[in-house]
Amino acid sequence: MSDQLLTISGLSAGTEDTPILHDINLSIGAGETHVLMGPNGAGKSTLGHVIMGDPVFQVTGGSIMFDGQDVTDKGADKRSLAGIFLSYQAPVEVPGVPLYSFLRTICQMRPELKTTARKFRARVGEIADQLDIDQSFLTRELNVGFSGGEKKKIEMLQLLLLRPKLAILDETDSGLDVDALSIVSKAIEAYRADCDGALLMITHNTRILERLSVDHTHVMVRGNLVADGPASLIDDIDSNGFARFENELAQKGVE
């Protein structure tokens, strides 16, 4: 059993008006790959954002321990610097900021990644080639005018550059064509191989998991984690859907 990198205990969270997550317990060991599945609107993305520290959501109970420290009350920037990475389902556009400036700044924030400009350029160029990203994108404004596939590739570029301890990939495969999906899958594989980082994959598409060795699968329904299991649970859900989990939850009286 590997050391626990992330331990979520009794976590409840939501927006100001609406509770979304209820009493979540989840542990991810260093270097493990976890998959989080569930029907639309189950709260999967919310969990990803709450782990990241998105101020849109408020934690109303429980705790989040990461790499030996309690990060429940820490801001997203502190969590990021501690080694958590969230790949956005819809990456935000930042007009006025060239991609190069952004990448250089987020690397220089991290003592372990500080390097000379020459080495930085070489590293970014290498990853861009790996992801089939045209070098001209580096001088364009961050995510502005990029297609959905391009935005996801840029997210993967950040993942490989930052080498986080835990990467939460929120439906990174959504909206990708076959070629882009292949490139993104390879990037995730490279992250696992080069960084030995842990993964929490939020996805509906099992194709992106084909190249990965999944350690645990979790199922979320209506803000509750209702099942944990091995990788074979993914095939079960593929065949039978989420109906039985929803029924079980209903029988317990959870609306």
Place this chain on the structure above:
Amino acid sequence: MTQHMDAAAEVATTTLSHINVPPAQTWNYLRINDIKMELPTPKVAGDVYAGLPQLFGKVEVGLGDEAVRWIVSSAGDSNFYEVKASEARTVVVDIDAATGDACDTGVLVRTGAKATIVTFAHGGAEGSSSASLLRVVAEADAEVSIVEIVAHDGGQHLDGVGIDAGERAQIEMRQYALGGSRVAVGLACNLAGNKSRFTLDSRYLAQGSEILDVNHVVRQRGRNTRADIVTTGILADSARKTMRETIDLIHGAKFAEGSEIETVLVTGDDVVNKTLPVILCDEEDVAGNHGASIGAISPEQLSFLGARGLSEEAAEQLFARALFDDAVIHAGNDDACSAVLARAATVLGAEVARDIAEVLGVEPKEA
């Protein structure tokens, strides 16, 4: 040619008014209609200078007549460039405030020709003054790219641009106002030809007690013309900025579309930010749009940048650095890059300026 003025010597001064008057004025008590500047009186007595061809006299410049006359007088000789049909040419105008440069430049871009024009003002320090007047006539199907940079550490600068666009002419302009104690920038573009297009990406940074005064005017006369103005800026400390943006959809400009968007990041408690967006319309089948966002970085952007390790303060620093990065990326000339980097060293520190140069693979020249 450029006229040099001795800033160290005692010189007579002239007060210029009506510098950046918008086509449609508003209440005077708002103090947004005009800016005044006190500049050295041109020394013209007894000299005969080479002026631009009369063609350029008809080109509207956003600065106003009095300011245009001052620059023409101060410059003395003018510089005229003709880019012949189907040719491509780059014109660079170097305005050095250390020698009090005032430049009067005219560029005639013939049918189907391509021109890249770079003007950059640098070397400004307290007590200095400089000026540039650029007038461009773009004939049918011409493609013109203009980069205008003002990168002073202090002093006054007056910068006027006037463009006339013929049928299907494409004008792309990037404007960077990066510093100067008192800077006035006036731009007018006349989309006279059908299907002509003008895109302006205007960026600025004003900090300390700097004053930045901007006037953008686009006259859409031709049918199916397009104008897109995107302005982004950062105001810090007690900087004062006035921005006038006018899109004038003139009678006959059927199916013309114009839009103006401004995003201002305010990081100082004593900043004064004034914006006067105007869309004038004298034609029915046209579209005019205006949007503005003034204040802090948006919550969505802050959340995203936070997830990459940036606090709000670090995010603001990123925006400032990004402004200089972008100017270096698009400067299109080594000397202009060096001017931007010199200003970056003052604003962001020498280490960051060096980093910008190295990351972008630029070797700045020694000052």
